Amino acid sequence: MYLLKQIDDPNDLRKLKPEQLPQVATEAREYMIETLSKIGGHTGASLGAVELAIALHYAFETPKDKLVWDVGHQAYVHKILTGRRDQLHTIRQYEGLSGFLKRDESIYDEFEAGHAGTSLSAALGMAVARDLAGEKNHVVAVIGDSSIMTGMACEAINQAGHLGTKLIIVLNDNEMSISPSVGALEGYLTRLRKGQTYHRLKDDFEEIIKAIPGIGDLVLQAAKDVKDAVKATIVPGVFVEELGFRYLGPVNGHDTKALIDIFEEAKKETHPVIIHALTVKGKGYAPAEADQSAWHGTSAYEISSGKFIKEPATAPSFTAVFANALIDIMRKDEKVTAVTAAMPDGTGMSKVMREFPKRAIDVGIAEQHAVTFCAGMATQGYKPVVAIYSTFLQRGFDQIYHDVCLMDLPVTFAMDRGGIAGADGPTHHGLLDVGYLRVMPNQIVMAPKDENELGHMLLTAIESGHPASLRYPRGNGFGVKMDESLHQLEIGKAELLTDVSGDVAIFAFGTPTYAALKAADRLAKEGIRVTVVNARFAKPLDEDLLIALTQSHRLVLTVEESYLNCGFGSAVLEMLEANNALYAGPRIVRLGLPDALIPHGSQSLLYAKYGIDADSIYNRVKDTIAVLDGKIFASVR
Numbered sequence: 001m002y003l004l005k006q007i008d009d010p011n012d013l014r015k016l017k018p019e020q021l022p023q024v025a026t027e028a029r030e031y032m033i034e035t036l037s038k039i040g041g042h043t044g045a046s047l048g049a050v051e052l053a054i055a056l057h058y059a060f061e062t063p064k065d066k067l068v069w070d071v072g073h074q075a076y077v078h079k080i081l082t083g084r085r086d087q088l089h090t091i092r093q094y095e096g097l098s099g100f101l102k103r104d105e106s107i108y109d110e111f112e113a114g115h116a117g118t119s120l121s122a123a124l125g126m127a128v129a130r131d132l133a134g135e136k137n138h139v140v141a142v143i144g145d146s147s148i149m150t151g152m153a154c155e156a157i158n159q160a161g162h163l164g165t166k167l168i169i170v171l172n173d174n175e176m177s178i179s180p181s182v183g184a185l186e187g188y189l190t191r192l193r194k195g196q197t198y199h200r201l202k203d204d205f206e207e208i209i210k211a212i213p214g215i216g217d218l219v220l221q222a223a224k225d226v227k228d229a230v231k232a233t234i235v236p237g238v239f240v241e242e243l244g245f246r247y248l249g250p251v252n253g254h255d256t257k258a259l260i261d262i263f264e265e266a267k268k269e270t271h272p273v274i275i276h277a278l279t280v281k282g283k284g285y286a287p288a289e290a291d292q293s294a295w296h297g298t299s300a301y302e303i304s305s306g307k308f309i310k311e312p313a314t315a316p317s318f319t320a321v322f323a324n325a326l327i328d329i330m331r332k333d334e335k336v337t338a339v340t341a342a343m344p345d346g347t348g349m350s351k352v353m354r355e356f357p358k359r360a361i362d363v364g365i366a367e368q369h370a371v372t373f374c375a376g377m378a379t380q381g382y383k384p385v386v387a388i389y390s391t392f393l394q395r396g397f398d399q400i401y402h403d404v405c406l407m408d409l410p411v412t413f414a415m416d417r418g419g420i421a422g423a424d425g426p427t428h429h430g431l432l433d434v435g436y437l438r439v440m441p442n443q444i445v446m447a448p449k450d451e452n453e454l455g456h457m458l459l460t461a462i463e464s465g466h467p468a469s470l471r472y473p474r475g476n477g478f479g480v481k482m483d484e485s486l487h488q489l490e491i492g493k494a495e496l497l498t499d500v501s502g503d504v505a506i507f508a509f510g511t512p513t514y515a516a517l518k519a520a521d522r523l524a525k526e527g528i529r530v531t532v533v534n535a536r537f538a539k540p541l542d543e544d545l546l547i548a549l550t551q552s553h554r555l556v557l558t559v560e561e562s563y564l565n566c567g568f569g570s571a572v573l574e575m576l577e578a579n580n581a582l583y584a585g586p587r588i589v590r591l592g593l594p595d596a597l598i599p600h601g602s603q604s605l606l607y608a609k610y611g612i613d614a615d616s617i618y619n620r621v622k623d624t625i626a627v628l629d630g631k632i633f634a635s636v637r
Contacts, residue, residue, distance in 0.1 A: 004028055009083050010057040010108070021058065021256040025050045028077050029284045035088050036076075037303045042099060044282035044295035046076035048174050048253075052142065052277060053077035055259035056170070059267070060138055066126050068111045070119035070143040072100035073297070074172065082108040092423035094601030099424055114427025115395065116342075116365045117150030119143050120169060124160050127167045138168060138267060145173040146342060150365045160272045161244025167272040168263075169245075172253065174281040174292075240274050249276030254283060293345055315479035318451055318472040319416055323348030325455035325486060326385060326414075329462060330356055336462060337377055337384045339363060341370045347387040347416050367392050371399035371411070378409035383462050390415040390430025390471055401440050404467045408442045411468075412461040418447065418471025419510070419561035420593075420607065425600030430471065431593050434509075435566030437469050438539040444468040444491060445538040447510030451477030457536075459486045473511050473561065475603065494542035495534040502529025504621055505553040505586075507546060509535045509560040509568040512591075515607075516559055518614035523621055530621070538568045541575050550576060550585045555624055557589045559612060564592040589624055591617065 003020060004027040007013050016024065029050050036043045054077065056067055062082075069075045079097060080088060083106065090096025101109040111122045123141035130137055147153060148171060160167050240247040246269050251262050259277065266273045281296070282288025287306025288295035300309040330336045330352070338360040344350040353360040363370045367388065374384035386393070393400075393415055404411045421428040438445045444466055448454040454472055461468035497513070498520060508516040513534045520530035531549060535542070550556050558569035569590030576582040591612050598606065607613040611620065 002027070004031060004080070004085065007081055007085070010062050010081055013054065013057050013081055016058075018058075018257055018260060021051075021054055021260075025054055025254075025256065026284075028054070028080055031080070031085075031088070032076055033285050033303060036091075036298070037301050039089060039091065039093065040297070040299040040301070041091055042073035042076065042296065043285075043298045043301075044288040044292055045074040045297070047285055047288055048279045048281040048283045049074040049142075049172060050077050050283065051254045051256050051259060052170065052172060052279065053081060055256045055263060056140065056142070057081050058256070059260045059263035060140060063107050063110070065138040065140065066110050066123070066130075067108070068119045068123040068126070068139070068141045069101055070141065070147045071113060071116050072109075074142075074144070075101060078108070079106070082106050092425075092600055094599065094605055098600060100427060112427075114424065115392065116144070116147040117152040119147070120153045120156035120160070123169075124156050124163075124165065124167055127160075127165045128163070131165060138166075140168045140170060142170045142172055145171060145175060146365050151368060157243060157245070164244060164271050166270055168266045168269075169272070169274045171249075171274055171276045172279055173250070173276060174279045244272060246271060246273045247276065248273060250278050251275065253277035253279035313476050315477040316451060317476050318454060318474075319346070319348040321451040321454050321477060321482075322387070322414060322416070322458065322472065323351045325458050326352055326387075327355055328455075328486065329459055330359060333383070333462075334359075335381060335383050337361070337374075337382050338387060339370050339374055339384055340387045341365060341367045341392060343387075343389060343392070343416075346389065347414075349387050352387075367395040368399050371396040372403045374411045375399070375403040375407070375409050378404075378411050379407070383410055383412070385412040385414055385458075385462065387414045387416070389421075389428070390418045390433045391421065391428050394432055394436070397436060400437070400443075400467070405440045405442045408466055410462075410465050412458070413437075413467075413469040414458065414461075415469060415471040417474045419473045420598065420603050421474055422603045422606075423600050426597045429598050431561075431563045431598065433469065433471055434538050434560065434562040434568055435570075438571055439566065440467070442466050443539065446470040446536060447538070448472060449495075449508070449511060449513035449534045449536070450480045452480045452482050453536075455486050456483070456489055460489045460491065463488055464491060471510065473603075478511075478514055489536065492537050492540035492542055494536055494545050496545065497532045497534055498530065500531050500549065500552065502531050503553060504528060504555045504557070504625070505531040505533065505549045506557045506559060506617070507533045507535050507549075507568075507572060509538055509558070509562075512559045512561050512612055515612065515614040515617055516557075519617035519621065522614070522618050528621065528625065535568065538571050541571060543575055543579065546572060546575065547579055547581045550581055550588075554586045554628065555589070555621070556586050557591060557617065557620065559617060560590075560592040561607075561612060562592055563595065564590050565595055567592055587624060587628060589620060591620060 003024050084097055087097050092099040098105060100114050101112045103109050103112050119141040123139050127139040248262050248266060251258050262275055266275055280289060281292040326338060338352050340347050340349040340362050342365040344353055344362050363373060370386055374386050377384045415433055418430040437443050444464055446457050448457045457470045461470055506516040516532050520532050523530050558572050560568040569592060593610055
């Protein structure tokens with residue numbers, strides 16, 4: 001890494017000669033492959049944007065010129081070039097580099113996001129702010145071919161074209177998001193990829209005509225109307241230009257010289273520009289190029305073979321259990337349909353789509369559309385299931401309320417990655433869903449304690465006849481015995497897991513139930529009897545059982561893997577207050593996530609840090625009992 005080691009910031013990069021940049025790209029790619037082989041990360045996404053990052057920092061005077069990356073999982077080389085090369089081995093590790101852009105991590109990270117489609121709106125805002133301040137810097141947004149099809153991106157393009165504000169958009173077109181791109185606009189991009197012939201012929205034609213003495217300019221003027229008519233017929237890029245943008249490209253996104261040349265051309269424009277760069281996801285590493293979906297984000301791997309290094313699974317993942325249960329339900333009921341928003345692999349929907357190609361649909365990165373699309377199907381007697389990450393469902397908040405709950409439509413929201421998502425950090429933790437769903441009229445809110453209960457809960461949601469949601473975590477289940485057939489659960493009915501006698505009751509929502517059981521076993525050995533309840537429902541609550549247990553126990557704990565604000569514990573307190581069962585009742589302690597941004601890190605580490613693992617529950621019970629018994633007088637932490 002002779003050249004790469006000399007680059008501590010983009011100013012060092014710009015001191016190099018243009019012909020040295022391919023070597024920088026080779027060294028950066030090798031460094032990434034070596035480093036990520038040990039820790040994993042967004043390997044394929046960043047390998048495909050190596051030359052883009054190098055050319056952007058070379059052609060533009062960052063950070064004076066603003067560089068906005070959409071999502072940021074393709075920006076590892078950007079991090080390497082901006083002073084974080086020697087920290088790359090910490091990426092996505094607790095207290096290490098973020099896997100996405102982070103404003104407090106570097107002055108070169110202009111905007112941070114983990115959800116697709118935000119870069120154009122942010123960049124346009126920066127460009128307008130620049131104009132208001134009378135400044136002259138460039139603003140560049142880098143966005144993928146799937147992300148540019150999102151609603152926000154289209155809205156930003158519409159406004160940018162209307163304003164005519166100087167803005168440079170680099171379309172990183174690798175025909176992928178995490179999975180292959182879908183939609184009619186993807187067909188348009190395919191035509192753009194094939195549009196180079198016209199531009200090449202047009203340029204050659206103009207050079208030849210201009211060379212004719214005396215009549216060249218006249219011929220060109222006479223041919224203008226014909227040229228425009230032909231262009232409108234055969235060049236897809238004309239659509240972009242009709243929106244008020246200058247279209248440049250397509251350009252080889254792995255050719256640093258070609259990229260720099262086209263960036264220099266774009267810098268001369270006074271109006272918005274779209275540069276169409278064609279790249280290959282996973283470029284430069286054969287296994288990543290061969291299976292681009294699998295290599296979007298990876299665990300550690302063997303460089304020589306491309307084989308992923310994972311700990312042996314002791315139980316199926318919640319995602320896999322969901323997919324199998326949904327397939328079983330769809331085989332028996334032709335009215336059940338399934339929808340995902342550009343996450344067929346992550347949600348397990350790819351397996352469902354293979355078996356039911358007509359009834360299982362990927363709508364692309366369009367969460368709002370996905371929700372209302374399902375609402376439309378529900379009005380026609382179907383029972384749609386929206387399979388989506390909890391963090392991404394947030395983008396459809398108004399549609400859930402306005403288009404589903406107000407009409408009491410039977411749409412099921414199956415939320416993968418409910419709770420702490422791990423290394424992806426605060427943009428991907430699914431911590432808000434309990435709070436924002438349980439306040440919506442007609443919504444049923446559920447969470448299974450384990451992988452076996454997940455299938456029963458999915459069937460319950462689908463057959464409820466109402467809007468219903470179930471959330472389940474990232475990762476593998478607990479290895480419990482799986483029932484051979486699915487059955488419906490009684491809506492609003494909790495499950496009593498231990499004897500009701502004792503001084504302490506724990507109401508657990510979702511998979512933290514197992515941590516509560518472990519803590520209860522440990523406490524029992526010390527003579528502290530604990531009643532453990534698998535709540536199952538955050539809405540409606542099992543009011544009779546919860547009220548009875550609060551009246552018969554001196555200490556009650558609620559445990560959840562979500563924000564405490566407006567979460568399950570809050571629902572319990574509200575219910576007890578409404579039933580006049582709170583004021584003369586027991587000491588109530590809520591365990592969950594505080595009102596703070598939760599960092600990236602392993603799930604087990606974060607469970608312990610925020611007090612929702614078995615040891616934390618055990619300690620909290622012991623400390624609180626000590627306070628109640630008057631043995632200590634300090635406030636419980």
